[in-house]
Amino acid sequence: MDYLFAPMEGITGYVFRNAHHRHFHGIKAYYxxxxxxxxxxxxxxxxxxxxxxxxxxxxxxxxxxxxxxxxxxxxxxxxxxxxxxxxxxxxxxxxxxxxxxxxxxxxxxxxxxxxxxxxxxxxxxxxxxxxxxxxxxxxxxxxxxxxxxxxxxxxxxxxxxxxxxxxxxxxxxxxxxxxxxxxxxxxxxxxxxxxxxxLFRRAEIEAFGQKYPGISAVMLGRGLLTNPALAETKASCIAEEKAGSVPQLTVERIRAFHADVLEGYRKAIPGDKNVLFKMKELWTYLGEAFEDSAKPMKKIRKAQRMEEYQAEVESLLIEKQIRSEPVFSGWNK
Ligand SMILES: Cc1cc2nc3c(=O)[nH]c(=O)nc-3n(C[C@H](O)[C@H](O)[C@H](O)COP(=O)(O)O)c2cc1C
The missing domain is CATH 3.20.20.70 (Aldolase class I)
Structure with missing residues (x-):
């Protein structure tokens, strides 16, 4: 089955898409x-x-x-x-x-x-x-x-x-x-x-594929924002010549991905304030990938200056664990 990255206004513009494509694999097309x-x-x-x-x-x-x-x-x-x-x-x-x-x-x-x-x-x-x-x-x-x-x-x-x-x-x-x-x-x-x-979890995607074997691709949106590695499978690791690597989200991968998105926005958007606005929107989803992230997320949201923001992000990355299964929690609750 192929995976497509859903269009998400305000989030999945070219800066985000480039960074995602550089750091994660498994996406057939980005809308x-x-x-x-x-x-x-x-x-x-x-x-x-x-x-x-x-x-x-x-x-x-x-x-x-x-x-x-x-x-x-x-x-x-x-x-x-x-x-x-x-x-x-x-x-x-x-x-x-x-x-x-x-x-x-x-x-x-x-x-x-x-x-x-x-x-x-x-x-x-x-x-x-x-x-x-x-x-x-x-x-x-x-x-x-x-x-x-x-x-x-x-x-x-x-x-x-x-x-x-x-x-x-x-x-x-x-x-x-x-x-x-x-x-x-x-x-x-x-x-x-x-x-x-x-479709927010690998198990849900696999169950979907079994139930609807004729469907050649699924488009993933918010699930990929929380877990940018959601579309990675063992097969796509092999295709990317990363055989042997288990598809998983790690702090190092998030740090590198985040740094690329941030750098991309700083080049593309004038003014730290606007850049921070975009980054905070991303964290709404990405923050859910971490255990016990409510407090550090609040600090990230409150940061007004770039240095403050970067320090709060680094604290989160150092102090909090990635969930064993990072999953977007949905808006149904
Ligand atoms: C913030 C946000 C922006 C969106 N922008 C678009 C858009 O520009 N075009 C579109 O077709 N769908 C847009 N969508 C809908 C998503 O592409 C997708 O259909 C929706 O999130 C359901 O998929 P998901 O459950 O995998 O997230 C947007 C959704 C969100 C949450």
Missing amino acids: TPFISPNQTRKFTPRELNDVRPEHNEGVPVIPQILTNKADDFLWAAGRLKELGYTEVNLNLGCPSGTVVAKKRGSGFLEYPMELDEFLYQVCDGLAKVGMELSVKTRVGKEKPEEFEELLSIYNRYPLKNLIVHPRVQTDYYKNHPHMEAFELAVRESRNPVLYNGD
């Missing part, structure tokens, strides 16, 4: 946080920096686009083709209120006829320029029963794959994935189906 094209026909500096080839050397990247306008989508895809990309991913999952209010992301799922027309135009346009389309979708706006109609629409188009995160928009990240809707896709999708959602 960018969404690019949101509009009438201006210009990427924002952040969007452009994220996809520039010189910022992604040697890293397998698939750009994601969020829009409900076919001409905006095709414009962005065309620009991405000029930059060397051959596949683009459509975001039909974002649950955020502002995005949904504009009928984008999972908000677009409420308008199946418009979605159908959009996909018709996008697939037609992409075929003309020889690009592939993949879709990352939730299973509905309000109810998983909506997925039947949505799937029948996806089945009309030749997608590279359909990545299903089986929640509805109103679930946000709460509740549990609606596996019955995912299973409908497994049975009836004409396009290859991939899975995303709440």
Whole structure:
């Protein structure tokens, strides 16, 4: 089974992806946080920096686009083709209120006829320029029963794959994935189906693979932020010529990974304050990899200056053990 790194806005930009790819292995492709094209026909500096080839050397990247306008989508895809990309991913999952209010992301799922027309135009346009389309979708706006109609629409188009995160928009990240809707896709999708959602432990990933042997890849998000080695297997160690090494997260690996992310942000972002903001967001997840990390995490969050921040991170790394199984604890509790 292949592992894909989920797009996570604010976190998995190019600095993070490069550092992850350098220090951990097992990821087949990294999806960018969404690019949101509009009438201006210009990427924002952040969007452009994220996809520039010189910022992604040697890293397998698939750009994601969020829009409900076919001409905006095709414009962005065309620009991405000029930059060397051959596949683009459509975001039909974002649950955020502002995005949904504009009928984008999972908000677009409420308008199946418009979605159908959009996909018709996008697939037609992409075929003309020889690009592939993949879709990352939730299973509905309000109810998983909506997925039947949505799937029948996806089945009309030749997608590279359909990545299903089986929640509805109103679930946000709460509740549990609606596996019955995912299973409908497994049975009836004409396009290859991939899975995303709440796979946080190796055992869960393996059990998933056994239950759904036809699924060739899973996309992992928050689990990888807490345990950046989650996608490493004995097989990928051998493929990386690290045979004999047991895939595991160690303090040394986290220290080196963290140093790279920090250095990358210091180069890319002006002002320590903004850099610290980004780093603290990362620790929200990574902190859970350590035993008894509540107190040091509080100090990391409170640090206002770079030196203070670095000292608090080092104290955590020296004083606290990595959990025997570092696992993102979920937002369901
Ligand atoms: C902070 C954050 C930012 C996200 N940004 C995006 C995004 O830009 N595009 C997208 O398709 N999904 C986005 N997602 C959703 C994730 O890609 C993924 O679908 C979700 O986290 C469920 O997978 P997981 O349970 O493995 O984390 C985001 C999720 C989080 C928590």
